[in-house]
Structure formats: C-alpha cells, structure tokens
Amino acid sequence: MIPLSWYLVFSAALFAIGLFGVLARKNAVAILIGIELMLNSVNINLVAFWRYIAPDGISGQAFAVIVFAVAAAEVAVGLALIISIYRRRGTIAAEEIDMLKF
Amino acid sequence: MGDPVTFIAQWLENLLLGWGLSPQWVTILMTIIGVAAIAIFVLLVDILLVWVERKVVARFQDRLGPNRLGPFGLIQPIADVIKLLIKEDITPIGADRIVYNLPPIIALATVLMLWAVIPLAPTIVGTDLDVGVLYVVALGALGTLGIIMAGWASNNKYALIGAFRTVAQMVSYEVPMVIAVMVPVLLAGTMGINSIVFAQSPVWYVVVAPVAALILFISAIAELGRAPFDLAEAESEIVAGFHIEYTGMKFGMFYAGELLHALTISGLVASLFLGGWRGPGAEAYPILGVVYFFMKAFFLYWAIMWIKYSLPRIRIDHMLNFNWKFLTPLALIVLIVTAILDKLFAGFPEWLYVVGMLLANLVIIWLTVQILRNRAKVERKRVAEPGPIAAPQNPSVSSTSS
Amino acid sequence: MSGLQIIFILVAALTLGAGLLAVTVRNLVHAALWLILALFGVAIFFVLLNAGFLAVAQVVVYIGAIAILMIFAIMLTQQVASYKGTQLNANWIWSAFIAVVVFAGLAWILSSWSGFSTLPPEMSARADPLRQLGSALVSPTAYVIPFEVASVLLLAALIGAIIIAWDRK
Numbered sequence A: 001m002i003p004l005s006w007y008l009v010f011s012a013a014l015f016a017i018g019l020f021g022v023l024a025r026k027n028a029v030a031i032l033i034g035i036e037l038m039l040n041s042v043n044i045n046l047v048a049f050w051r052y053i054a055p056d057g058i059s060g061q062a063f064a065v066i067v068f069a070v071a072a073a074e075v076a077v078g079l080a081l082i083i084s085i086y087r088r089r090g091t092i093a094a095e096e097i098d099m100l101k102f
Numbered sequence B: 001m002g003d004p005v006t007f008i009a010q011w012l013e014n015l016l017l018g019w020g021l022s023p024q025w026v027t028i029l030m031t032i033i034g035v036a037a038i039a040i041f042v043l044l045v046d047i048l049l050v051w052v053e054r055k056v057v058a059r060f061q062d063r064l065g066p067n068r069l070g071p072f073g074l075i076q077p078i079a080d081v082i083k084l085l086i087k088e089d090i091t092p093i094g095a096d097r098i099v100y101n102l103p104p105i106i107a108l109a110t111v112l113m114l115w116a117v118i119p120l121a122p123t124i125v126g127t128d129l130d131v132g133v134l135y136v137v138a139l140g141a142l143g144t145l146g147i148i149m150a151g152w153a154s155n156n157k158y159a160l161i162g163a164f165r166t167v168a169q170m171v172s173y174e175v176p177m178v179i180a181v182m183v184p185v186l187l188a189g190t191m192g193i194n195s196i197v198f199a200q201s202p203v204w205y206v207v208v209a210p211v212a213a214l215i216l217f218i219s220a221i222a223e224l225g226r227a228p229f230d231l232a233e234a235e236s237e238i239v240a241g242f243h244i245e246y247t248g249m250k251f252g253m254f255y256a257g258e259l260l261h262a263l264t265i266s267g268l269v270a271s272l273f274l275g276g277w278r279g280p281g282a283e284a285y286p287i288l289g290v291v292y293f294f295m296k297a298f299f300l301y302w303a304i305m306w307i308k309y310s311l312p313r314i315r316i317d318h319m320l321n322f323n324w325k326f327l328t329p330l331a332l333i334v335l336i337v338t339a340i341l342d343k344l345f346a347g348f349p350e351w352l353y354v355v356g357m358l359l360a361n362l363v364i365i366w367l368t369v370q371i372l373r374n375r376a377k378v379e380r381k382r383v384a385e386p387g388p389i390a391a392p393q394n395p396s397v398s399s400t401s402s
Numbered sequence C: 001m002s003g004l005q006i007i008f009i010l011v012a013a014l015t016l017g018a019g020l021l022a023v024t025v026r027n028l029v030h031a032a033l034w035l036i037l038a039l040f041g042v043a044i045f046f047v048l049l050n051a052g053f054l055a056v057a058q059v060v061v062y063i064g065a066i067a068i069l070m071i072f073a074i075m076l077t078q079q080v081a082s083y084k085g086t087q088l089n090a091n092w093i094w095s096a097f098i099a100v101v102v103f104a105g106l107a108w109i110l111s112s113w114s115g116f117s118t119l120p121p122e123m124s125a126r127a128d129p130l131r132q133l134g135s136a137l138v139s140p141t142a143y144v145i146p147f148e149v150a151s152v153l154l155l156a157a158l159i160g161a162i163i164i165a166w167d168r169k
Helices: A004-024 A028-052 A059-089 B004-018 B023-060 B076-085 B097-114 B132-153 B157-188 B193-199 B210-224 B248-273 B286-308 B316-344 B350-384 C003-024 C028-048 C052-077 C092-111 C129-138 C144-165
Strands: none
Touching: A004 A028, A004 C003, A004 C028, A004 C092, A028 A059, A028 C003, A028 C028, A028 C052, A059 C052, A059 C129, A059 C144, B004 B023, B004 B286, B023 B076, B023 B097, B023 B248, B023 B286, B076 B248, B097 B132, B097 B248, B097 C028, B132 B157, B132 B193, B132 B248, B132 C028, B132 C052, B157 B193, B157 B210, B157 B248, B157 B316, B157 C052, B193 B248, B210 B248, B210 B286, B210 B316, B210 B350, B248 B286, B316 B350, C003 C028, C028 C052, C052 C129, C129 C144
C-alpha cells in the first residue's frame, strides 16, 4: 500500500520542476511547458486527496476535470498569442518581448 | 463446448495452480499469455490483410492481383515480408535517431492496443474497460503523435508537410468522431464497448441512429488517413508524406499498422453500431460470435476499400470545410436530438422507441439533403454567371495594395 | 516492498526525469516530447489512484491536444534545427534555487501535517466513480455551474485564439 505522502512529495517535486521551467526558460513555448507540468502536479494532488481523504464524494475528480478544461483553454490562447507575437517581432524569447506597445 | 477459449483458459489456469504457483502470479501469467495470444492472432490476420487488400484492389481495377505463389496467391504476403526484411535499412543524414526510430513502433503498437477492448465474443474480450470508448480515442491521439514524430525526425520537407496535414486532419476529424461515438454511449448508458454490444439487444444501433453511424464511419476513414482523406501521404503531391524516408521493415510496420488500423476501426464501428458479435446463437455458442464479428468487420473493411479505390483525393481546404461546416454541426444536431428523444420516449414500448428514433433520423437526413440541394443550386448559379474576364485596368489606380 | 510500490517508484522516476529533461533540453521539439512522456507518467498515476476516467482524459486532452498543439507552435515559430544556443536565461541559477526552496518548503509543511502518511481507504465495491462523476458534473446540487462556466471558457478561448492568431494582411 502506498501512503499519501509519496504522492504529495512526488507532486511537490513535479511542481518545483515546472516552476524552474517557468522561471529559467527563455522561449515562451518552453515556459508554457513548465506551466503544464505545474498544472499536472496540482491535478495529482487533487486526485490523491480524493482517493485518500474523501473517496465517497467526487469533488477531487470534478476539480481535476475543470483543471483539464482550463489548461486546454490556456494553451490555446497562449499559443495563439505566441504565434501572433512571432509574426510581429520575429522572436518568442520572453526577455526580448519587452516593449509595452508596438 | 461452444466456448473453447474460456475452456482452454480455465484449463491452463488450473494447470498453473496445480504447479504450486500463487494465485497472484497465475493472474499475471494468464494476462501475459492472453496479451500474447491476441497479439499473435491479430498479427496473423494482418498478414492475411495484405493479400486481401491486393486482391480486392486488383478486382476493382479489373486485374487479377497476386496469383503466382500458392493457391490464389495466398503465400504472396510472406514473400512481401521477406522482401521488406532483407532490404537495406537507411537512416537519413540529419535525422533525429531515436525520434526517427520510434514512430513505426508507435504506429503498430497503438493499433494492437486497440484490440484490448474490442469484444470478439460475449466471453472473449481482453478487458471491458468502463471507459473503453474514450480509451479508443486516446489511442487515436497517440497514433497522431507517432505520425508527427515521423514527419519531423525524417529531416525532409515532404515528410514535414505530411505531418502538418496530419495535425490539421486528425485533430479536426476527432471532433465529429467523438460526438458520433457519444450517441451509442448515450443510448446504452455506458462507455464499455462490450456493454454497448450487450445493450443492442432488440435492434442494432445502426437502425436507431443511422446518421451517427454514417458520421462515425466517414470520420473514421479520415482518422485512418485513407483515400479520399489520404492527404497526409498523398503520393502524387508529397511522395508518401510522413513515411517517405522509411525503408525496409520500418516502412513495413507503418504499412501493417495502416492495414490493421483499418480492420480495427471497422471492428469498432461494427461493435458500436452493427451489434458486434451479435447474431443467431452467439450467446449460447460464443465461438459463433467471433465469426459474426469478423464477418461484420470485414464487410466494413471492404466498404472502406471500395471507397478508397473509387474516389479521388479531396483538397485540404475542402477536407477542413467538410469537417467543420458539415460533419461537426450535423453530429451535434444528431447528438442533441437523440438525447432529447431518448428522454421523451423513455416510457414508451420498445418498437415505438425504435420507430420514433428512426423517423427522427430520416427527418434529419431529409433536412440535410434539402439544405445541401439549396447550396448546390446557389453554387451552380454562381459558377454559371460570367465572371469579369481580363477587364482593362485603369493605370492610375494601382491594385497591388493587397 | 510490494509490487505496487515498485511500480510507483519506477513511474515516479520516469515522470520526474522526463519533466526535468522537458525544462532543460535545448531542442524544443525534444522538450515537448519529454513533456509528453511526463504527462503519460501522470496518466499512470491516475490509474494507480483508481481514477481511470481521468487517466484516459489526460491522454486525450494533454497528449492528444495540448502537446500536439505545442509541437505545432514550436515548428511554426522557429528554425528548430538551426538554433543551437542556450535555452536558459541568465538567472537560471536563482530559478533553480527558488525551485529547490519551494520543494523543500512544501515537503516540510506537508510532513508536519498529521494526515501525511494516511493509507488509502478501501474503495467500496458498489461505488462507481465514473457514474458519480458524470452525474455530479450535470447535477444542479453539485457542479453544473462550474461545468457550464468551463464550457463557456473553452468557447471564449476558441474564439479568442482564432481572433488573436488571425493573419490580417
């Protein structure tokens, strides 16, 4: 039997990896990859708490489903923004997109 | 004795238990044996499919097809495999080695994995997952991934164009496919494929929901990437697309995966809409169910080949328009109508329910045909009108602003 | 150590390794492929947690849609093969430090919680999480409003993405 702690430590590690990706990467798409990892670690936590603390209800899974929907929406809009910026500026390195207006 | 597979499985299980193995290990061993058995069986069918495909296409084109090796050319596929095995295995310069070598495996493995949930008979089924239908969709997504990896890693622009087309096509056609699959799920009240087959007891779902069956069939052909939707590997435009650089057995695995995928999808459509293993005496003698299942699957497979060798390839913009402006709205309408009528007819006797559903579907077909006819009329008028032909341009107004 | 625990450790190592590579490798297409492996590992965790629906939905949504969209965007936005420079910015050491601190902090806070090493309760045989989830998402007493809001959000994202990426020439 796997104790809850294993899942929690694992998802904390995955969250930290995602955070590193968001903070350290130059490319905007790579930053989105980090965000996806963070969202996934949150999902594991939600489902693990559902399974270990409240398996009779369904809240954990319902939250996870809504996180899926939000992640899909976020990626669709994020990538559209990135492609739009690439067309105008010719770059998607986050540190080079520093004009507030163009 | 109508169920030899279960009989053998039980005998084997008792034998293993008799050797003093613990029940846990026996379960694991039995699972491995079951997986190996179904995979080998399916791959043997796959070899036969090469022969079927070549023979049928020959008949469509008024030829004889393979007829030299063995009776009716039945040994021909073995010769094909030997030829593929002894061909040179080329990895193009600049290709990404690991990413380049993975896709053939993914292409065949995702198709083989589909057989885990397809029921061959009431008792002969890998596993009746309660999310079986969704599992099938998920494996389709993995297949798309394999094609993109192949296209990108080949370091070839035709391959990359093929991969781009694949994304546009497969991701789009997944939408009407999933919506159409939702109709039998809604009627049966379950996502397990064997449970859906069990639920088709008085009539097959193709009678209750013919429009959804047709939508699923069309989008499944697109998902397969077969003609008329074979833009991803259009031989005459991008010389085979994503698998242009693959040689020998790597190409053979793509080819085998494609043929098997067609049969698998046929089996799936047969399970969801044509009653799968259902037929006279199938419940009493499950082995008969296997026969019925393969009869239905091969009928649909033949229909796919019939379409493939009769229709020309459609253009990419037509392909996307057809999906987003025709199939998807139609699938949504069918799903909504089915859901509403299912609630309305809930208390009615069986025959009235079936007749009502069928009538609703016929009305939808009639309305669709009317709308299409009006569109065609408008289009014909537009094409018939003489357009502006080479009118002399006013030199003072330069029209290069676009 | 039971078989389940061995599976957990293997899958966790696979997922974390793939995740780490996804945020560090230079070639972005490789990064996206590692991301797919990590997402697949998360799907296996959902299976271990008796959430079969979420596992399959994870593969459909994340691998089938999100990851493929990302690969597509990477291919559209740069000459992947030609760019060989570093993908990390100047502050990556500080970022790594922050990530380690966040991990240590989370682990420390969690370990002081009383329910940290709870064992899973038995799933009752009659419970059908799939059916429960389905009816909870459309039941007015449960999650119908979040569900509808999520669908409106998806529609808005759909239209927004088309408008933003529209190539007006």
